[in-house]
Amino acid sequence: MTKAVRRFLPVVVIAAAVVFPFMAGPYPLAVAQSVLISMALAVSWDMLLRSGQISFGIAGFFGIGAYGAALTTLKLSASPIISILLAGACSAAVAFMLGFVILRLRKVYFAITTLALAEIFQVIIHNWGDFTGGPEGIVLPSLIFNGDARSLYWLALASVLLACALSALFQRSRLRFALTAVRNNEVSARSSGIAIFSYLMIAFVTTSFLQGIIGGIHVQIYGYASPDSVFDANYTLLPLAMALLGGTYSTPGPVLGAVLLGVASEYLKLKIPYGHLVVYGIIIVLVILLLPAGLYGQYRKRVKARAAHA
Amino acid sequence: MPDLQTFALTKRFGGLLAVNNVSFSLGRGEILGVIGPNGAGKTTFINLVSGVYAPSSGRIHFKGRDITNLAAHKRARAGLARTFQIIHPLENLNVVENVMPGFLFTRRSSLKEARKSAEALCGSLGLGGLDRDVSEITMLETKKLEIAHALANDPSVLFLDEVMAGLNVDETTEVVRLVQSVAREKNIGVGVVEHVMSVIRDLTHRVIVLEAGEIIAAGPYEEVAKNPRVIAAYLGGAA
């Protein structure tokens, strides 16, 4: 792929994504909108992964964002857009406070802790009925943009663009070096003057902020949040599978994985209701065993190999 | 005053006394050899100085400042650098990008400056093919990369942990010359942990000998090499 094509490809893709609602019927539009939400989450998961930390708690910050947006809309009469920003701020704040404590952890301990935290958030929201509406959840008075399908799609697209922009920022700044060094070997990273905790915190807060924004967008699109629905484990599972399949440690990878899996699972849903989730699990297993770098990662390896032997 | 000084530095791991009452100093422009049989505590000693381990007792002073409790990354930023025996290059980055971190984080350069400085540093060490993937470089280039990685911090004191391991005679000579010129030009104090005695003889101004965590001899290489206690430590048994 030549450099010119490389430069234009994202522009073409984004343009196609923007005009998509004019060409698609209501069903593909709805599918696309939900795929975009998962895509944005997948990109956010990958961003933290680059620091070497696996999060199993995407649903946790997503859910906090959803409730943040819902509660600020209901109780503070915030406008939908403001509520989405506040949703991101909520998740970021929680991540910041928790980060001091949990960012000392590594590997499986961090991963399990994020999983546990997601559950804890759910239990708290579930039990704190007076404030959060309890197990029945909250209903928003109206949908953003009055539920216009195209606008909702563009809102979801906006979340993807935000995620990709932040991800690209991570890749083009010194963050890339810091996170890669930390992921590689922490002692060696320290010997280059990298303050590991600070960079982990930056990655953690940014990705949680992103997940909160996406949660806020989700609740504005659906107009409803309940502990079971927004803390659903699928909001962790799907993005993870998408990022793995598409290719980790990159921005295009999770995007690619989301498109592939999103489309494939819609198809599967028609053929075998509930079967698509089995496929996600199987895909995760197969990708980890056979193609750990994912499709895009594998492609990049080939390109490198070809360049080296040129 | 020498830039680096330790006072009665001691490290215990449970019941094991790895470094015992080590006091020494290293000034700019000096090249100090640190030798001793395997398990003598040489790498632990470097780990203590660079901040990987906290000492059980004793103090470390750097440029007149007590850094005993200073975090490792801050020591790097203060000008205390080191290489590692087992090298972990950053796999997703190419050669020059592997040298950039020190410039980015210790010297706080911008990305552009860091890249330029890294390229210049690699050039001065004779390291070419900067956009190659790190998995493709030779053993000698890996060693140079590791030294460059540490030099990127613009240190005043640098520890080289068995950097000659795995190099043949010619490569060793090249690295020895490199270290000499770097120490001279940048006025760096270098601590060299090595097993290859010819390197120690050619490279260092003076030597300290560790055995079971303690310094058992210190002085120029010729003296130390004749010290019966040193010989016994390496060969075992009574002198």
Place this chain on the structure above:
Amino acid sequence: MRVVVTRSIARPGRTWQPVLLIALTVIGTAAISVWKPTALVYGVQRAGLYAAVAIPMALILGIVHIVNLAHGELMMVAAYLSYFAARLLGLDPFVSLVPVAVVMAIFGLLVYLLTVKHALKAPELNQLILTFGLAIALSQTVNLMFTSQSWKLSLGYVSASATVGDVSFGVFDFVYVAAAIALAAGLQLFLKRTRMGKAALAVGQNPRGAAIVGIDVGKTYAFVFALAVGLVGGVGSLFLAKQAIFPMVGGPYTMKSFCLVAMAGVGNIVGILYCSLALGLAESIIDGIRGYAGWSNMVFFVIIIATILVRSWRERKV
């Protein structure tokens, strides 16, 4: 049961931990016995179940050095097998326990040979994601095949109860306590007295060293993995006897098992018994506090985070 616990020998250097737990247990027990005696009984019973599920996970972690996030799901699969044995063949879970355990052991062996074995040299994070994927695949397959409806056997003997003073409580769940103790004791014997067990211990401590002295590390891994899955399969049978089963029932048990293993420390099987007591009692007490029953699920999660943090604080270097 407490007598057995106090007689167990604490590991050197860890004496404070069992002492602390014994003290907590004694205090807690005294408090509960006076205030809400049933909480004590149910706490112990819960502890038994948690420990019985956790011990096989500790086996895999200690020897194969993999955190098996599909652990609870494997128990769930076993429970479903037992369920069908009961419905289709009329076998009581206690009778189908051994066949189910054997089937699960074979299944575990297959899982190991097809997946885990190939990930042994991969980074730890990959292994984590692998078992996570397995967990999803298992629970969703069961969901697909049998829907998310929860099923239950109605066996007469599970509602057996006893009365002490003016307090009456169910006694069936002591089976779990017995199972936990049997597992702990049995594994200790196996690991320390049998040739296979000692080989397994060696492999767990130093795979390369073990290979050098002629132990077939690969076969040991396979055996241990299959054994652990078989054991948790047996527990799954017992689980079915009283509990309702549904595809997602295993998830919380994976988490709680990991919590216990993390608390007790790798290799400390007896520690799991202590820790499960503390946690089972804590959950039980909170369940008894009016208005806070929903929070008891959080106990484990809070404690796991606290444990992990304390552990990492202790191991901090500079």
